[in-house]
Amino acid sequence: MNNKLFVSSTPHITSTVSTMYMMIVMALALVPTSVFAVVNFGIRVVYLILIGVGTSYALEKVLNLLKDKNGQWLDFSSVVTGLMVTLVMPVSVPLWMPALGSAIAIFVFKFCFGGLSKNVFNPTAAARVILSVMFSGLNLSLFTGTAIGENVASPLHYFAMGDYATINLRSMFFGSVPGAMGTVAIITILACGIILMFLKITDFVVPVGAVVTFVASVWIFKGAVGIIPYLFAGSFLFACVFMITDPVTSPNTVWGRLVYGLLFGIFAGLFMTKNVMGETGVFVAVLIVNLIAPLLDKIFMPRPLGLKEVK
Amino acid sequence: MEIRGIRLKKHKISKLAKGFFVLRKSENYVVPLSVGVSEQSERVVSVGDKVNEGTLLAKPKGKYGNFVYSPCCGSVVGIVRKLNINGIICDHVIIKQENREDKSYLPTMDASEFSAEKLLKRLYESGMVDNFPPYEVTYKKYLLNSSIKQLIINCTETDPYEYATSAIVQTYTSEMFEGALLFKTLCNAENIIFVFTNKQAKTIKLFKEYLKKRGLKNKVKIKIYPHIYPLSYSRLLAYYQTGKMVKENSRTAEIKVIVEGAINCYDFFHAVYNGKPAIERAVTISGNNCLRKANYFVKNGTPINHIMEVVGFNSNSYENMLIFGGIMTGVAQETPSASITLAANSLLLCDSSEFGLEKESECINCGKCVQHCPVRIHVKNVDDAFTERDFMQAKKLGVSTCLNCGVCSFVCPAKRKLAQKVQYMKNFTENRRAKNPDSSDYLLVEGEDTTMQQDFDTILDVKGGYENVKETNEQSAALEVIESLKEKKPDSIISEGGDKNE
Numbered sequence: 001m002n003n004k005l006f007v008s009s010t011p012h013i014t015s016t017v018s019t020m021y022m023m024i025v026m027a028l029a030l031v032p033t034s035v036f037a038v039v040n041f042g043i044r045v046v047y048l049i050l051i052g053v054g055t056s057y058a059l060e061k062v063l064n065l066l067k068d069k070n071g072q073w074l075d076f077s078s079v080v081t082g083l084m085v086t087l088v089m090p091v092s093v094p095l096w097m098p099a100l101g102s103a104i105a106i107f108v109f110k111f112c113f114g115g116l117s118k119n120v121f122n123p124t125a126a127a128r129v130i131l132s133v134m135f136s137g138l139n140l141s142l143f144t145g146t147a148i149g150e151n152v153a154s155p156l157h158y159f160a161m162g163d164y165a166t167i168n169l170r171s172m173f174f175g176s177v178p179g180a181m182g183t184v185a186i187i188t189i190l191a192c193g194i195i196l197m198f199l200k201i202t203d204f205v206v207p208v209g210a211v212v213t214f215v216a217s218v219w220i221f222k223g224a225v226g227i228i229p230y231l232f233a234g235s236f237l238f239a240c241v242f243m244i245t246d247p248v249t250s251p252n253t254v255w256g257r258l259v260y261g262l263l264f265g266i267f268a269g270l271f272m273t274k275n276v277m278g279e280t281g282v283f284v285a286v287l288i289v290n291l292i293a294p295l296l297d298k299i300f301m302p303r304p305l306g307l308k309e310v311k
Numbered sequence: 312m313e314i315r316g317i318r319l320k321k322h323k324i325s326k327l328a329k330g331f332f333v334l335r336k337s338e339n340y341v342v343p344l345s346v347g348v349s350e351q352s353e354r355v356v357s358v359g360d361k362v363n364e365g366t367l368l369a370k371p372k373g374k375y376g377n378f379v380y381s382p383c384c385g386s387v388v389g390i391v392r393k394l395n396i397n398g399i400i401c402d403h404v405i406i407k408q409e410n411r412e413d414k415s416y417l418p419t420m421d422a423s424e425f426s427a428e429k430l431l432k433r434l435y436e437s438g439m440v441d442n443f444p445p446y447e448v449t450y451k452k453y454l455l456n457s458s459i460k461q462l463i464i465n466c467t468e469t470d471p472y473e474y475a476t477s478a479i480v481q482t483y484t485s486e487m488f489e490g491a492l493l494f495k496t497l498c499n500a501e502n503i504i505f506v507f508t509n510k511q512a513k514t515i516k517l518f519k520e521y522l523k524k525r526g527l528k529n530k531v532k533i534k535i536y537p538h539i540y541p542l543s544y545s546r547l548l549a550y551y552q553t554g555k556m557v558k559e560n561s562r563t564a565e566i567k568v569i570v571e572g573a574i575n576c577y578d579f580f581h582a583v584y585n586g587k588p589a590i591e592r593a594v595t596i597s598g599n600n601c602l603r604k605a606n607y608f609v610k611n612g613t614p615i616n617h618i619m620e621v622v623g624f625n626s627n628s629y630e631n632m633l634i635f636g637g638i639m640t641g642v643a644q645e646t647p648s649a650s651i652t653l654a655a656n657s658l659l660l661c662d663s664s665e666f667g668l669e670k671e672s673e674c675i676n677c678g679k680c681v682q683h684c685p686v687r688i689h690v691k692n693v694d695d696a697f698t699e700r701d702f703m704q705a706k707k708l709g710v711s712t713c714l715n716c717g718v719c720s721f722v723c724p725a726k727r728k729l730a731q732k733v734q735y736m737k738n739f740t741e742n743r744r745a746k747n748p749d750s751s752d753y754l755l756v757e758g759e760d761t762t763m764q765q766d767f768d769t770i771l772d773v774k775g776g777y778e779n780v781k782e783t784n785e786q787s788a789a790l791e792v793i794e795s796l797k798e799k800k801p802d803s804i805i806s807e808g809g810d811k812n813e
Contacts, residue, residue: 005646006632009731011639011717012666015317019675019724117675252678252691302687304709305556306546 017200022247023076025201029192030083030242036175036185041091045181049086052098056082059106067115077116081105084124084242087182088235088283089131097135101127117248120294125243125286132280154178156234159222160275164229172232180279183238193241202245205254209261210240210268217269226273234279236268239286249290256293256300264289312551315685316539317718319639321510322471324597324604330482331593332607335621336408340382341391341650342612344369345401352376354402360387363413365588368404377448378438379404380588382610384411396615396635396649397446397642403650406612416586430497430583437582439589439653442574443543446654452562452569453498460567462500463548464491464576466518467508469540470637475593475656476573477514478606483577484521490576493583498569502532506548510538540639541716545570547685556686559711574656592653598634600625600660609658614650618658630663638666639717669726680719680729686712690719690729697732702743705736713737 037045060078085101105123108130113119155167155177171177175185183189197204211231218230231237244250244264251260267288271281345351352369353376356362362381369379389405417436420429431453439449443465468476480487495503507515515535522528536542536551549568550556557563563570574593581587594609602623609618615633634641636655651658659665680690688709696704710733719729 005644006630006663006666006668007643007645008632008666008668009643009728010641010715011721011730012632012634012641012643012661013638014667014669014721014723014726017722017724018669018726019672022675022677022724116673247675247677249676250678252676252681252689254682257678302681302684302689304688304712305550305686306558306712307709308558 020076022201023080025196025199026080026242027076027083029196029201030080030087030182032188032192033182033185033238034083034087036188037087037091037181040175040184041181044091047095048089048091048093048098048181049083051095052086052102053079053082055099056085056102056106059103060110063107063111064115078106081110081123084182085127088124088128088180088238090179091181097131101131104130119248121287121290122243122246122249125239125283125290128283129280129287132277154234154279155229155232156272156275156279159226159229159233164225167229169228169232172229179233180235180238183235186232186237189237189241193237196241196245202241203254203257205257206245206250206261206264207240209258210244210265213262213265214269215265217266218273221269221273230269230272234272235282236272239268239282240264243283243286244289249293251293251296251300253297253300253302256296259300260289260293260296263292312554314537314539314542314551315683315687316469316541316716317683317721318538319469319471319540321538322597324472324474324595324606329478330606331478332605334607334609334613334618336383337610337613337617338408339388339614340385340406340408340610340612341614342368342379342382342404342406343395343401343650343652344379344404345376345395345399345652351399351401352379354390354404356387356404358387358389361385362387362406363411363415365414365416365586365590377440378436378588379611380438380590381406382590382612383408384413385409394649396644396652397654403612417582417588419586420583425493425496425583427497427499430493433583434497434579437579437588439575439578439582441545442572442592442654442656443545449571449575452564452571455498455564457564457567459498459500459564459569460502461552461569462491462495462498462503463545463552463568463570464494464503464505464573465543465545465548465570466511466514466573467506467536467543467548468511469508469538469542470639470657472595472597472659473637473657474595474597475606477511478595479574479577479593480514481517484518486580487573487576488521488525490578490580490583491571491573493579494569494571494576500569504532504534504552506552507533507535508538508542509535541685541714541718544685544714544716546714589653592651593656594651595657596622596660597657598659598661599665600628600631600662609651611653612650615644615647615658618651619647619660624660625662628662632659632661632666634659634661639721640715667726671727672725674725674727677724679722679724683718683722685716685718686714688713688733690733693733693736694727694729697736702736702740706740710736711740 034045034049056078082102085105086098089097089101105127109121109123109126110116110119155172158166167177172184173186177184193207196202214236215227215231218227222230244261251257264285267285268282271277271285277284344354353372354369356368363384364381366381367378368381369376371377383406385406385408387404388407391403391405392400393403395401417433420433431450434453435450441447441449466476466480468474491503505518515533522531541547545563546557548570549563549566553566553568555566557565578589591608591610593606595606596618597604602625633644633647635644635658636642637657638659641655641657641659674691674694676691678691684690693705693708693710696708713733715730715734717730719733720731723729
């Protein structure tokens with residue numbers, strides 16, 4: 001062997017799943033729901049997405065160049081964040097809104113916390129909550145429209161008043177109802193969620209736990225008739241599939257994740273049925289469980305097998 | 312009982328792998344006096360001695376070391392002190408092979424004289440070493456105070472390239488089985504169980520057919536586990552069988568279980584019935600650069616150069632790795648001039664498509680390392696403790712229970728060098744404990760910060776390996792000889808052509 005030999009410490013192989021791969025699959029999983037949004041709400045969605053993703057990507061790159069980290073910005077996480085921030089807004093928002101949302105998510109909730117993986121809150125949920133508090137006049141939370149200046153009540157508004165007849169569940173399933181752009185097409189969200197779990201990008205423990213307690217709490221507060229409408233309304237499934245499964249902000253252990261999911265279901269159910277902050281309630285629930293995650297990590301700390309007791 | 316770990320794709324070696332090949336004899340054998348990872352033994356031959364196959368070369372020094380026997384007939388032409396293939400500095404005896412067939416084996420044993428003491432003595436004298444982690448000298452497992460309930464014969468193979476155990480069970484079923492029964496007699500075990508994984512369908516079938524022929528079909532227990540790495544670790548097998556985990560730094564005999572490898576059973580059979588000491592080992596030679604992938608019987612001390620010459624290798628490849636042991640736990644060799652020891656059962660000649668040398672990136676807190684760790688260490692927190700140099704924290708997190716299986720590094724999507732860090736913390740705490748055995752706060756010893764810093768740099772940069780390309784072949788071989796000359800003792804010489812590296 002006249003050529004050179006590499007030397008490394010064990011193990012000499014690693015799995016094919018890398019951070020970049022996970023983020024690219026995550027971004028691809030958001031594509032179908034974006035396509036449905038374009039079909040339902042028109043070409044304006046494309047502009048909003050381009051603005052959101054562009055801002056997020058550019059800002060992340062600039063910030064990391066300032067921080068002098070080589071190559072780290074190229075992991076597609078900023079694309080996912082920008083896309084998600086745009087998709088949780090209604091189509092009627094002004095064009096600068098996705099840019100501002102992305103900027104808040106990337107700068108305040110990611111960079112200021114110390115960059116990738118150091119953030120306590122899910123940047124998307126945090127940016128969405130901040131925006132709806134800052135611009136309550138734009139009706140981000142309860143009323144959403146299909147065009148600028150047009151305010152149509154979202155399904156959650158009718159459900160809050162006990163009216164389950166006005167909104168057709170079939171049209172909710174295919175996303176032709178008012179609401180945040182990416183979160184209304186339930187069929188794509190469910191399909192992408194299943195694919196993500198199948199590819200082991202996200203695990204199934206968190207979403208399943210969340211859905212179980214969500215259904216239970218809706219049942220308690222609104223009765224059995226409200227379960228399906230509430231499940232399909234107001235970004236709950238979107239948050240289940242794309243937000244609380246975010247590896248950075250969720251606990252490490254399986255039991256911790258289960259409790260995390262269960263808690264999210266309870267909070268989301270409570271906020272949505274009691275109409276706390278309208279559609280934003282789900283994202284508030286995300287932030288609350290994000291805060292609980294470190295505690296869950298501590299409680300469900302695994303005990304090493306065969307460890308002698310420390311005196 | 313939850314079996315944690317990863318599913319590794321089983322790597323197929325060529326159809327030649329059905330049986331075993333015996334390697335053509337090498338011109339020289341460079342026999343390390345520290346077999347595997349044990350301490351060095353005391354040399355009993357000197358330069359100029361004539362040796363036969365099976366002549367004693369070294370014997371244990373007190374509690375440490377092992378019996379080492381000559382793998383071939385020939386004459387001792389030199390003694391050189393260098394790193395062995397497992398990374399331990401020890402003396403190597405260089406034997407120039409001669410075309411004789413003289414054998415001076417141990418005396419054979421009759422079936423009438425089998426007793427626990429005599430078999431233990433034979434096991435001690437044969438110098439056998441485990442071929443699965445933690446590669447210890449085999450007889451040490453049987454120095455026990457308690458009675459043994461279960462003897463587990465480990466026929467599993469979860470490393471992707473390794474095939475030698477399956478091939479032994481398939482080809483030499485009766486020898487393996489008889490050897491296992493000898494081990495049962497040796498430790499007075501109440502029952503014996505053969506453990507396989509569900510990817511070894513053919514091996515299990517052949518073994519069951521053999522048992523049927525012997526009329527033992529329902530008397531011998533077989534347990535089949537899912538094919539999950541790192542199942543074949545003795546501590547884990549004992550845990551899955553009994554539900555009790557061995558405490559750190561102790562042997563499985565503590566929970567009345569002994570785990571023995573199938574290859575060891577085969578070797579022990581020959582040690583007892585033919586008096587053949589541990590001079591060769593069933594080894595899988597594989598990897599993309601290897602032209603004749605197969606199982607071989609390789610003698611202790613065979614230079615890798617010779618093996619590469621015999622099995623053929625792809626010399627057009629530019630990025631290569633030479634790994635002794637499995638791809639998950641094996642030791643990457645800096646030079647092909649090293650020689651084989653008894654402590655592992657595969658040798659891989661890999662090209663760049665088979666190993667990954669990715670750069671570390673930021674942890675994304677996904678928790679995969681925590682969920683996959685077979686001994687449930689919170690690896691992510693150990694990584695943080697490593698960054699903060701917090702040894703107390705690392706000790707509390709249980710780094711001392713680490714098996715060094717490498718699962719955490721394998722699954723990490725950020726490609727962080729987790730296994731290396733855990734192992735570093737483990738070695739550091741254990742060295743400190745060894746230095747200060749009486750002190751309870753031995754981790755708080757101050758004044759070694761500079762060396763610590765160097766160690767950290769070493770683990771992150773040099774051992775990380777992605778830019779660490781070494782010159783090989785003649786240059787490094789020459790360097791090695793120069794290095795060994797520096798440590799030359801009065802009675803040791805480097806003979807001309809003795810440590811020849813071609």
